[in-house]
Amino acid sequence: MSDDEILMHEIDTQLPVADFSHSSPCSAANRVFVTLSGPNFRINNGFETDDMEKLYSGLSEKRSETKQNEFPLIYLIAPAETTFDQIRSAIRTAAKAGFADIFLVTKRTPASGNYLKHGLLLRLPTASGLSPPSIEPIFVRSDRDGSIFINTGPSQEALDHCREKRSLPKLNETLDNYAACARAGGFEPIAQIHIDSSATYQRAIDVMNAMQRCHIRHITFTDVTSTPHRTCQGMGKGKPGTPTQSPSAIPRPPQIVNPVKR
Structure with missing residues (x-):
């Protein structure tokens, strides 16, 4: 890409x-773990690659295993010192593959406990019909x-x-x-x-x-x-004053947002 x-x-x-949210309606069966290990991204505990096109293919396959009207969730897990260009590429690839919710998690050490409780949920889709912001x-x-x-x-x-x-x-x-x-x-x-x-x-x-x-x-x-x-999340070309949507866009009701405590 x-x-x-x-x-x-x-x-x-x-x-x-993108919107922040405090929860996702995703069921446990629709959760996919993408972990950065060295230069490679690993999907769950199997497929591993450093190529974004191959990562896209792997995530697309996982997305196809869920129903289109369901809400898949990716846990994007990487060491805290990972450069943001790698994270940005993974977010773009996940959105292109059709994932709407991405839980951003930093993994400090292999024995850091239940680090999945300490992260940030980012919601990618933009509902249709939005107008430019008035502020x-x-x-x-x-x-x-x-x-x-x-x-x-x-x-x-x-x-x-x-x-x-x-x-x-x-x-x-x-x-x-x-x-x-x-x-x-x-x-x-x-x-x-x-x-x-x-x-x-x-x-x-x-x-x-x-x-x-x-x-x-x-x-x-x-x-x-x-x-x-x-x-990071805009997939597809846009012109000034024109909304650009990710192909993963799923209209959602407003969510009440709570600050994440670290």
């Missing part, structure tokens, strides 16, 4: 294509070293810098203020996130946990290195 297949429209009219999204960026920034260009502002610290107090404060102002105006807060391809999986989850903490549930992952901009 090439980057040209994942083109998305301009950042100021971009639609949210400008807050833009949050994580640099390759884990430093956090908001906004772009002359208005860019540096926030938290220490990669070793999981908490992001300045980002939390900024998101609280943005969300409060949005809701005071009658709008739903929206965020766009750019995670540097060399940043860690753990840092991406830290940023998303900050979003959940203040109940910003509509997000997009955006690459801002070229035009048109790209997203």
Whole structure:
């Protein structure tokens, strides 16, 4: 799957294509475990590959074993220090294969206990008929070293810098203020996130946990290195002001979101 297949429209009219949720209606039989081990992704305890097309074929086979109106769930398990470009590729591939819910999990050590209880559920599909957001999204960026920034260009502002610290107090404060102002105006807060391809999986989850903490549930992952901009979940080409949907889109009712406690 090439980057040209994942083109998305301009950042100021971009639609949210992922939601946070606290639970999934997926049954145990429809859960698939994708674990990064070295350079390879392993599906459940069998098929293993470092090739995204082969991973797509393997996941498509798993998806075909479930009914189309059921809700399959992928547990994407990888070490905390995994670079985000590997995670992004896996998310794109899972969405292309038809998986709508992805549970993001960092595995710290082989004996880290029940690490599956500590993760973040991301819901990929976008319902049809959405219009561009009526409020400008807050833009949050994580640099390759884990430093956090908001906004772009002359208005860019540096926030938290220490990669070793999981908490992001300045980002939390900024998101609280943005969300409060949005809701005071009658709008739903929206965020766009750019995670540097060399940043860690753990840092991406830290940023998303900050979003959940203040109940910003509509997000997009955006690459801002070229035009048109790209997203992790947007599958298919889009034009400015035009919604782009993943082929895995399954309309869902709104979900009540609770912050994930780590």
